[in-house]
Amino acid sequence: MPTSPTHQTLSVLVENRSGVLARISGMFARRGFNIISLAVAPSDDERFSRINIVIDVEETSVEQITKQLFKLVHVVKITELHPSEAVERELLMATVAAGADERGRVIEVVGIFEGKIVDVGSAQLTVMLAGEPDRLDDFEDLMRPYGIVELQRTGRVALPKLDRQAAPRLRATGKAS
Amino acid sequence: MKLTGAQALIKSLEMESVEVIFGLPGGAILPAYDPLLDSPIRHILVRHEQGAGHMAEGYAHVTGRPGVAMVTSGPAATNMVTPLCDAYMDSVPMVAITGQVSRPAIGTDGFQECDTVGITRSVTKHNELVMDAADIPLLVRQAFRLATTGRPGPVLLDLPKDVLQAEADWAWPTDGEVTASLPGYRPTTKGHPRMIKEAARLISGARRPVIYAGGGILKSRAAEALRQLAERTGTPVVTTLTARGAFPDDHPLGLGMPGMHGNYTAITAMQQADLLIALGARFDDRVTGRVSSFAPEAKIVHVDIDPAELGKIRRPDVPIVGDCRLVISEIVRALAGMEQVDRSEWRSRISGWQERFPLHYDPPDPGGPLKPQYVMEVLRDSAPEGTVLVSGVGQHQMWASQYWRFTEPYTWVSSGGLGTMGFSVPAAIGAKVGRPDRTVWAVDGDGCFQMTAQELVTASSERIPVKVAILNNAYLGMVRQWQEMFYEERYSEVYLSPDLPDYVKWAEAMGCVAFRVEDPDEVQPIIEKANAIDDRPVVIDFRTDAQEKVFPMVPAGYSNDDVVVHPSQKPGGEKVVQ
Missing domain, CATH: 3.30.70.1150 (ACT-like. Chain A, domain 2)
Known part of the structure; x- marks a missing residue:
């Protein structure tokens, strides 16, 4: 498994609905984006699940992947975790x-x-x-x-690294923004 | 109040102000067709489910309201896949309702079962399998909200038969409840003020600006705002295939259609621009040609309601996420008081191209075959005010878009992104249902016509008087053109025959009035006869010249600098290089 910063983790909050994983993996497949690894689990709110997707960012920009993910109606929030800014x-x-x-x-x-x-x-x-x-x-x-x-x-x-001095450079984008 | 799922479905559609459903019943959707009998909603019984989908699209194109198609499970649902994909590619608001086998049978390979939500996931904006009758009102409201807001698109609801039969309490959700039920759906409509100011600054400073207007102008009902922006800044406007009608072709700033078969001026103005103002456009390959050499000196202002379009193909200098109408109005406001550079040199360069490279075709030889472009010109000049033009896909589509003079939005219905042959007949029927006050002409190719012509039976029996002009060149003409130009005239599987089928007899058998035209002198009188018929569909079989090719042309994968003009405009037909 590659460990250089050719990957990035997206922490994706989704509605806990049937088929949501198929929507996400289908979108990746259709647009030719690569998934390196995937971890799915319920979040602390039963209406939502959290999907951790490690993506290959050598071929496709994180920005395009994130934007296409956002278009899925059941995707609620995406947090980009750059390897240097995440545990x-x-x-x-x-x-x-x-x-x-x-x-x-x-x-x-x-x-x-x-x-x-x-x-x-x-x-x-x-x-x-x-x-x-x-x-x-x-x-x-x-x-x-x-x-x-x-x-x-x-x-x-993955989770974002905690604040020690200045604010961490974490980009969380809610759809309301 | 308790209602069955079927009653709740029809009542929900009524609550959404649906006036017409295009559909065809079958086993799994049967329960929904019973309460339909008591509903004021008109149902149009199609002959093939694909027709229902394209009719819903045609209806949506001309009215701006979501088209509704309802069909059964299995093969009916798979027949709906093409229209869904077509609507998805062209951002057409549409709600499709499919029947499904009863819940206990799902996953057992039941009769007429297919995984409809699985199959249609990648060709819909959203879809849902409805597993509880009580959810129907909310899911219908969600479907209409999703189909019509943000970037519009098709939404599918898959309804198992036993859900339609089950009873549940009726409750119509409020706007707030719909919003709360879609926590992941908050489209941005207002542009970022700083970006808007930056766009205005670039626009006033540009020496060679071009507005690149896409289908999003029509979706956001921004034609008037676009006109203000163009006139306020003196910026020429190209309208893509899906934006035809968004800016008047007869306006001094209107350059017409760019792209693979666009006109020389529209293509070249974009190529040489120092600023492209892309409004509701998505840098489609048919517009850009080879992306790496597209408009190389242009800065890009890109406005789109879908954030994923910004930077997907070309990185914008000023990206603005928002509704085109709102953003354009804001840009116009921001322009107030800004100095504008002199653009007289740019305008004279543009008018030079317009003079030198107008659309052109060779006049017919005496006694020679009818020219398709001539048919389009006569059709255009004889068309009643406000005529809606619909096309299929291929050469005839390009001639229709090139030779028509669009002066009004929502008068052009075509399949752009997906390029669906067979689109025009059903889409024209849907358009005529949506705008019964307008004349609706479908221009079709003979290849296209054979794919969906049976919907003329629907048109005849429902008394929907559409008109169809078949440009019958006995070939799959666009493929033939490519084989002639790029495959050394090795024609492979493109010949169709001019009289098999006999289009006149076929049309008459389907309840239409039909004519055949071979002589150029007959074109005008027969079109006038057709225009006078308003109680049934009309079909004209125009026998056109099979040798005719669509020019200009940018060959696939080539740069827009390599546009090939009509051979007569350049000796030998070699490419024009600036």
Whole structure:
């Protein structure tokens, strides 16, 4: 997964209605925009859901993607989160081949990365790691030699970095503006 | 008060002041057709669902009010896809109502089931599957709000049969409730004051400005505001295919249509402008030619109600999101007191092009075939005041747009963005229903006519006296033209035959009066005969010259600098380079 600023996260507040994800993914497909990852969950208000979309901004401008998203009636608010202005995290779970010989080394790497062992089999371990996406990439690289049997990543979720001195350069655009 | 979903639907349409529905019943929509019998709403029974959709579009084009089409599920809904896409591309306000299988059957591949909201999602401004009869009034109000405000467009409601049969309490939502129910829909109509001032500053300082008027002028009812802006600043105006009629062709500042088959002056004025004022236009490829060499020296003021259009193709120097009518009026106000630079050199350059490169076609050889452009000229000169002109798509469409003299908005109905062959007959019927006081002429090609001609049965039985002029050159003419010019005259699958079908017999079989014209001397008298008939549809089969090509032409993918004019205007027909 690319981690350079060729991507950007859009945090999209949508009406919690059937088909809303299809509307969004359909619009991306139709206009040739690329989605790198996608995370959908209910928001704190049951009428709305929050969709975190990581987009490829090398091919298409964020501006055009955001504007086309806004045209969807069920999209209520879009917050653009530039990687340098956001805290991004992702969750990874992987089942790794770890027989008697390798088990110790796998556990050691998981420990270094502050991951967790969540399931133990006779010749395999299922491990879990939450963190910044490129840290997950590193972890994945280190696990690969042992043999990754199965792997799932959630796609990143993100929130704007908090104010320390000046106001953060966060661009939240409501439709009323 | 309890109503069935079907009763609530029809009552909601009445509350929205719908006066006519174009439709065709079937299994899933059956319940809605029963309360329709007791409603003052007129229903026009079409012969194919695509016809219902284009009629709704034609109605909307001339009245400015949303056209309504109602059909059943499955194949009827898929037949509605083309008109929905057409309306979406040209921002035509339209509400489509489709039947759906009953809720328990959804997803089971039931008889005449299809995923209508899935299929139409990308060709509608919005669509909804209605899962509760109690929601019908609100969803109908939402549909009309969405179809007619912001950037207009088609909205579809998909109604399962058992929802139409279920009973629910009737309550008509207030404006405020509709607004509250659409938290993600707040179109911006007022332009940003700083941008408006900046636009006015650029306009008064420009030496070679051109107003690039698009269909948004008509949608926002801004023709009068546009005229004020043009006259106040002495700025010439081009009107795109979808904006024909938005500015009078006979006005000294009117340059006519730009683009692939626009006239030389409109194309070249845009190319050499130092400022383009794009109003409700979207820099379509048919207008810009090769984008990288389009109007290279021009700064851009771009006004559109759809923010996504600003910067989609060409980055504007002054982007203004807003309703064209409001924004133009604000710009005119901001211009007050601003000094304006001298533009006499620009105007004389423009009139030089107009003199040197008027629209031109070769007069017919004695005894030779009829020229389609000549038919258009006679049709134009014989047309009663206020005639509405409708076209299909292809050569005849370009000749219609080129040779007509538009003096009034809402007198031109055509399929621009989608380029839907077969549009004209049903769209003309819808236009005539919307403006029964006007003469409605459909100019059609023989290829187009064969796609939707059966709607003339609808016109005859409903006594909707439209007139159809078929420019019958026995070819898919525009494709033929491309094959002649770009495929070394290798004609592939473009010949149609002039007399199969026999258009006169066919039209007569559909209850129309029909004529055939081959001789140039007959053009005028037959058109006058047609104009005099007002109790049934008329069809004229004009046998026209198959060799005739549409000029000027900017070949696809070429720069607008490479406009090809009529061969007689440049020896050998080579391109004119400034």
